[in-house]
Amino acid sequence: MDKHLTQLRKIAEVILADELDYQVLLNTMEEYKTLLLELSTIELEDIANRKNIQSGNGVAIGTTWAARCVDDIMRTRQFIRGAFKAVDDKLDKKEGAVHVLYAGSGPFATLLLPLLATYSDHQLQLTVLEINPGSVAFLKKVVSKLGFEKYIVKIINEDAISYKIKDAIDILISETMQHALVKEPQVPIMLNLVNQLPPSAIIIPECIKLELAYMNINRIATGTGDRYKTINTLLHFNQSFINHHHPSKNIIDKSVELSISDSKAFNKIVVLTSIQVYQNEWIKYDESGLTIPKILRPTPATDQTLNIKYVLGEIPGYEVAN
Ligand SMILES: C[S@@+](CC[C@H](N)C(=O)[O-])C[C@H]1O[C@@H](n2cnc3c(N)ncnc32)[C@H](O)[C@@H]1O
Numbered sequence: 001m002d003k004h005l006t007q008l009r010k011i012a013e014v015i016l017a018d019e020l021d022y023q024v025l026l027n028t029m030e031e032y033k034t035l036l037l038e039l040s041t042i043e044l045e046d047i048a049n050r051k052n053i054q055s056g057n058g059v060a061i062g063t064t065w066a067a068r069c070v071d072d073i074m075r076t077r078q079f080i081r082g083a084f085k086a087v088d089d090k091l092d093k094k095e096g097a098v099h100v101l102y103a104g105s106g107p108f109a110t111l112l113l114p115l116l117a118t119y120s121d122h123q124l125q126l127t128v129l130e131i132n133p134g135s136v137a138f139l140k141k142v143v144s145k146l147g148f149e150k151y152i153v154k155i156i157n158e159d160a161i162s163y164k165i166k167d168a169i170d171i172l173i174s175e176t177m178q179h180a181l182v183k184e185p186q187v188p189i190m191l192n193l194v195n196q197l198p199p200s201a202i203i204i205p206e207c208i209k210l211e212l213a214y215m216n217i218n219r220i221a222t223g224t225g226d227r228y229k230t231i232n233t234l235l236h237f238n239q240s241f242i243n244h245h246h247p248s249k250n251i252i253d254k255s256v257e258l259s260i261s262d263s264k265a266f267n268k269i270v271v272l273t274s275i276q277v278y279q280n281e282w283i284k285y286d287e288s289g290l291t292i293p294k295i296l297r298p299t300p301a302t303d304q305t306l307n308i309k310y311v312l313g314e315i316p317g318y319e320v321a322n
Helices: 002-016 022-040 063-071 073-093 133-146 186-194 239-244
Strands: 053-055 058-060 098-103 124-129 152-156 171-173 202-204 207-215 228-238 252-258 268-278 281-283 294-298 304-311 317-321
Touching: 002 022, 002 073, 002 133, 022 063, 022 073, 022 133, 063 073, 063 133, 073 098, 073 171, 073 202, 073 268, 073 281, 098 186, 133 152, 171 186, 186 239, 202 268, 207 252, 228 239, 228 252, 228 268, 228 304, 294 317
Parallel strands: 098 124, 098 171, 124 152, 171 202
Antiparallel strands: 053 058, 207 228, 207 268, 252 304, 268 281, 268 294, 304 317
């Protein structure tokens, strides 16, 4: 157990290093994954672990796919860095332990295990919500093998979209999303949980920004430059938006003017995602699977007005009309 704690702390150190050495990060995430697989004894090829759970509000991905999220190394790095900073900020401001609610932990609670190895249980307490019973079972095994029970208030096998919060929560963390917020239930989960929290609670991610843009698919992804040209901001999905959102309204419902003089050098209309995990910890365009462009349609041959709606339901996503 001590060996595993030392290993997790070293992983935390690499993640927290401000200078990014990509190769070192890659090796470290590989080591992290190996440790998680060893502790949980998950068989990634097992068909039972590959079953998604489809609800009326999006898909909860199967245990294998949730386990594999660790492979998205910039995502994992940035979320863990944001979580460390948020806990530090809360510890500065309050007496006693910081209580984190983790909605959609997967089988490993990947985004928080390095924190549990670093803080004491007097500093950090954790409630976990996970809809997939298979993932919950593996998570309990990991927690027990690491001797982390003392950090756990509860591991709850319930739907975060309808869950009623019973405790005073300082930080909410949830990464239940795909690029452009399609398919998975990040939006309904945050709408339910954030509206039950006080304004002082920290939300991770702090803001998911969606922009409509032209893309030239033939230019490489450098994160900047003329692969994209932004047309309009579609959404800042943050605490303020959630608190002011009326459930009868669509999350996005916008009319946007497209002009062929602007789109000449481009061939697709896309939704771009960038994620402010917490404060200056960002995941920018194309840095992660969560921030690759979502292609809506080819650029039009004539000037036109596009109506774009983001609609919740079984498959959260876009309705585009002109
Ligand atoms: C994208 S995975 C992320 C796993 C892990 N947090 C990580 O970052 O590596 C999302 C997880 O959220 C869970 N989930 C999806 N919808 C949920 C819901 N409505 N309530 C609770 N958990 C949910 C899925 O089962 C899955 O384990």
